Amino acid sequence: MQSDSFTSLALTPQFLANLTTLGYDHMTQVQAETLPSVLAGSDLIAQAKTGSGKTAAFGIGILHKLNPAWFAIQGLVLCPTRELADQVAGELRRLARGVGNVKILTLTGGVSMRPQIASLEHGAHIVVGTPGRIRDHLGRATLDLANVQTLVLDEADRMTDMGFYDEIAGIVSATPKHRQTLLFSATYPDDIRFATQGFLRDPLEVKVEGKH
Ligand code: ADP
Numbered sequence: 001m002q003s004d005s006f007t008s009l010a011l012t013p014q015f016l017a018n019l020t021t022l023g024y025d026h027m028t029q030v031q032a033e034t035l036p037s038v039l040a041g042s043d044l045i046a047q048a049k050t051g052s053g054k055t056a057a058f059g060i061g062i063l064h065k066l067n068p069a070w071f072a073i074q075g076l077v078l079c080p081t082r083e084l085a086d087q088v089a090g091e092l093r094r095l096a097r098g099v100g101n102v103k104i105l106t107l108t109g110g111v112s113m114r115p116q117i118a119s120l121e122h123g124a125h126i127v128v129g130t131p132g133r134i135r136d137h138l139g140r141a142t143l144d145l146a147n148v149q150t151l152v153l154d155e156a157d158r159m160t161d162m163g164f165y166d167e168i169a170g171i172v173s174a175t176p177k178h179r180q181t182l183l184f185s186a187t188y189p190d191d192i193r194f195a196t197q198g199f200l201r202d203p204l205e206v207k208v209e210g211k212h
C-alpha cells in the first residue's frame with residue numbers, strides 16, 4: 001500500500017511547502033496511485049470520478065519535469081471545453097507557485113486568434129487548450145510543440161465523444177515521440193481504448209472506484 005503523504009514523493013521542499021499552503025495535506029486516492037509512476041516517467045491511463053483530484057495528478061507530473069529556465073512549451077494539456085481548460089490552467093498556476101516563474105497559456109476557441117498569437121510570440125512553458133484551437137495554431141505554424149515533454153489528454157472520454165479524435169491525432173503527431181503521455185478519463189470504454197492506444201507507450205492503467 002502506497003503512502004498518501006506528498007512527502008513520500010521526490011518533490012522539492014518549496015513544492016511541498018506550496019502544497020501545504022494550498023491545503024493539500026495528503027494525496028487523494030488517484031494521486032497516490034498514479035504520482036509515483038508519473039514522476040518516474042511512465043505513461044498512464046487513469047480512470048477516476050470527477051472531483052477526485054486528477055488535475056494535480058498530471059499537474060505535479062508536468063511541473064516536476066519542467067525547467068522554468070528553458071522558455072519552451074514543455075507541457076501540453078488537451079481539454080474538451082474552454083471552461084475545463086480555464087479550470088485546469090487555474091489549478092496549474094496554483095501548483096506552479098512551488099516551482100517559480102512558470103508561464104501557463106490557455107488556447108481555446110471562442111476568442112480571437114490574434115491575442116493568442118501575440119502571447120505565443122512571448123513564449124510559454126505550458127499550454128492548456130481545446131483540440132480544435134490547438135490544431136488551428138499548428139496549421140498556421142503559430143505553435144511549436146517540438147519540445148513537449150508531457151502530453152495530457154484530460155477528460156479523454158468527453159473529447160472523443162465530441163468528435164475530437166482527428167484533431168487529437170494531428171496534435172499528438174506534432175509532439176516528440178519520446179514524450180510522456182498521460183490520459184485521464186471519468187470512463188474508459190473500449191472505443192476510447194482503441195482510439196488512443198497508439199498515443200501511449202506501455203501505459204500503467206489505474207482505475208479508482210471510490211470518490212477519494
Ligand atoms: P477532477 O479533475 O478529478 O474532477 P480536480 O483536479 O478538479 O478533480 O480536483 C477537485 C478539487 O479537489 C479541486 O478543487 C482541487 O483543488 C482539490 N484537490 C485536489 N487534490 C487535492 C488534495 N490532495 N488535497 C486537497 N484538495 C485537493
Ligand code: MG
Pocket residue numbers: 054055154
Ligand atoms: Mg478534471
